[in-house]
Amino acid sequence: xxxxxxxxxxxxxxxxxxxxxxxxxxxxxxxxxxxxxxxxxxxxxxxxxxxxxxxxxxxxxxxxxxxxxxxxxxxxxxxxxxxxxxxxxxxxxxxxxxxxxxxxxxxxxxxxxxxxxxxxxxxxxxxxxxxxxx
Amino acid sequence: xxxxxxxxxxxxxxxxxxxxxxxxxxxxxxxxxxxxxxxxxxxxxxxxxxxxxxxxxxxxxxxxxxxxxxxxxxxxxxxxxxxxxxxxxxxxxxxxxxxxxxxxxxxxxxxxxxxxxxxxxxxxxxxxxxxxxx
DNA sequence: TTATGTGCAAAACATTTGCAGGAGT
DNA sequence: ACTCCTGCAAATGTTTTGCACATAA
Numbered sequence: 001x002x003x004x005x006x007x008x009x010x011x012x013x014x015x016x017x018x019x020x021x022x023x024x025x026x027x028x029x030x031x032x033x034x035x036x037x038x039x040x041x042x043x044x045x046x047x048x049x050x051x052x053x054x055x056x057x058x059x060x061x062x063x064x065x066x067x068x069x070x071x072x073x074x075x076x077x078x079x080x081x082x083x084x085x086x087x088x089x090x091x092x093x094x095x096x097x098x099x100x101x102x103x104x105x106x107x108x109x110x111x112x113x114x115x116x117x118x119x120x121x122x123x124x125x126x127x128x129x130x131x132x133x134x
Numbered sequence: 135x136x137x138x139x140x141x142x143x144x145x146x147x148x149x150x151x152x153x154x155x156x157x158x159x160x161x162x163x164x165x166x167x168x169x170x171x172x173x174x175x176x177x178x179x180x181x182x183x184x185x186x187x188x189x190x191x192x193x194x195x196x197x198x199x200x201x202x203x204x205x206x207x208x209x210x211x212x213x214x215x216x217x218x219x220x221x222x223x224x225x226x227x228x229x230x231x232x233x234x235x236x237x238x239x240x241x242x243x244x245x246x247x248x249x250x251x252x253x254x255x256x257x258x259x260x261x262x263x264x265x266x267x268x
Numbered sequence: 269t270t271a272t273g274t275g276c277a278a279a280a281c282a283t284t285t286g287c288a289g290g291a292g293t
Numbered sequence: 294a295c296t297c298c299t300g301c302a303a304a305t306g307t308t309t310t311g312c313a314c315a316t317a318a
Contacts (some may be wrong), residue, residue, distance in 0.1 A: 008272060008317050029308080044275045049308060065201030065254075069283085070307065072257075083246050092246070096239040102253070105230040112217050112226070112257035119236070119253050119283090123246030140295060163269050164281080178300040183283060185298095203308080205281065 002062045007054065015039055015053050020061060026082070026091040028070040066091055066120050083121040086126035094121055141188065149173055150185050154195060155209045160216070160225040162204040200225055201253050217255040223263035228255055 009014070019035040027035065033048045052073050058065035062074040066082055068089050076093070082090070083094045099119070106114050124132070141147070153169040154161070167182045186207050190197035192216065196208040200216055202223050210227070217228040233253070240248050258266070 008315070010273060012274070030306095040276070044277095044278080046309075047274055050310095053309095067199030083240065083244055083248075085246065086249055092244070094240055094244050094246075096236065099233070099236070102230065102233065103255070106217065106228055106255050106257075109229045110217055110226070110257070112219065112228075112255070113263060114255060114257045115244070116219075116257075117253055117255045119251055121237070121240050121242070121246070121248060121251045123240075123248045126230055126245050128245060129200045133232075134238050144292070144298065146299070172284095176300070178302095180301080181299055187284095218287075 007058065011049050012036075012040060012043055013051050013055070014043070016048060017055065017060070017075075020073060023075075024093070026064060026066075026074050028072055030052070030070070036110060064091065065118075067122070079116075081119040083123050085125040085128055086122050087124055087132075090125055093127040141192065146170075146174060146177055146181055146258050147185050147189070150182060151189065151194070151209075153206060157209075158227070160198060160200075160206040162206055164204070166207060198225065199252075201256070213250075215253040215255070217257055219259035219262055221257050221258055221266075224259055226259070 015036050016032060020032060020040075023033075023035075028116050029049050029052055030045070032052065033043070033045050034041055036048060048130045052061070052063070056073070059077060062077050062106055064072040064074055064082065066072060067084055079098045081094050081096060081098070084091045099117075103114050103117055106112075106117065149170050150166060153173075154166060156214065157169075159165075163183050163186055164179070165245045166186065167177070167179050170177055186197070189195045190207070193211060196211050198206040198216065200206060200207055201218055206225055215228050215230060215232070218225045218226050228236060233251075237248050237251055240246075255261070
């Protein structure tokens with residue numbers, strides 16, 4: 001989990017990490033591609049996917065397996081939960097305490113070796129609530 | 135949420151529902167397709183997708199947006215949580231009490247209108263634990 | 269210098285959709 | 294009859310991969 005183990009510090013890697021760090025919006029790979037392309041116009045989408053995957057594997061970033069058709073990425077690796085707008089698909093952090101004790105409950109209830117958990121709320125975001133008013 | 139509202143009771147629909155009801159394994163669309171094809175060899179994969187989608191929309195079945203690349207489907211619509219094997223991708227139910235109160239916490243913490251929540255544990259299933267021993 | 273990474277394009281998957289013919293009600 | 298539904302195949306969207314060249318260490 002140290003930073004960038006076994007990995008060269010390439011320009012592409014660096015800029016992907018920087019751009020992901022700038023936003024709180026949990027972008028998809030394609031959105032990261034768009035952000036990065038403004039600074040590195042010749043970068044390939046494949047490179048973005050490869051790097052996001054590698055960075056997630058080494059724990060530098062988080063790969064979110066939330067609802068919807070695309071994976072999303074998050075520069076914040078500390079445990080936290082998410083809420084996803086059922087209307088527009090946007091994903092935000094939700095600041096409620098991490099429920100460590102439910103992993104004990106899970107351990108009691110299951111023969112799996114428990115590694116972790118994630119809570120995803122679904123709801124309607126502010127701007128979709130607005131739009132729904134007319 | 136009543137059963138099959140606004141929907142014709144076609145053979146395909148009926149058998150998809152029956153087959154999904156037989157298993158507790160949260161199959162993917164493709165797995166449902168394989169199950170159903172044994173009884174209806176000429177059914178199309180598109181039909182399976184269309185019906186799973188429709189049945190999920192009307193609340194007759196559950197569409198699980200869990201980790202992994204494929205959506206999974208569940209004949210049990212009562213709220214419950216899942217655990218996914220980090221190794222083989224298998225998804226099982228996990229029988230811990232539904233944490234209703236965290237939706238109140240979420241309501242306090244977010245400007246979203248909260249609709250629901252889901253908890254997904256990750257772990258290593260029995261048979262993958264076995265395999266890991268050698 | 270050499271293993272790792274990149275750009276590009278093609279391939280691989282998962283899912284959706286258009287359409288002409290078929291079947292519930 | 295009159296919709297709604299199906300099978301088929303093609304299209305779409307997302308992610309992965311092969312390969313020749315480039316580059317960080």
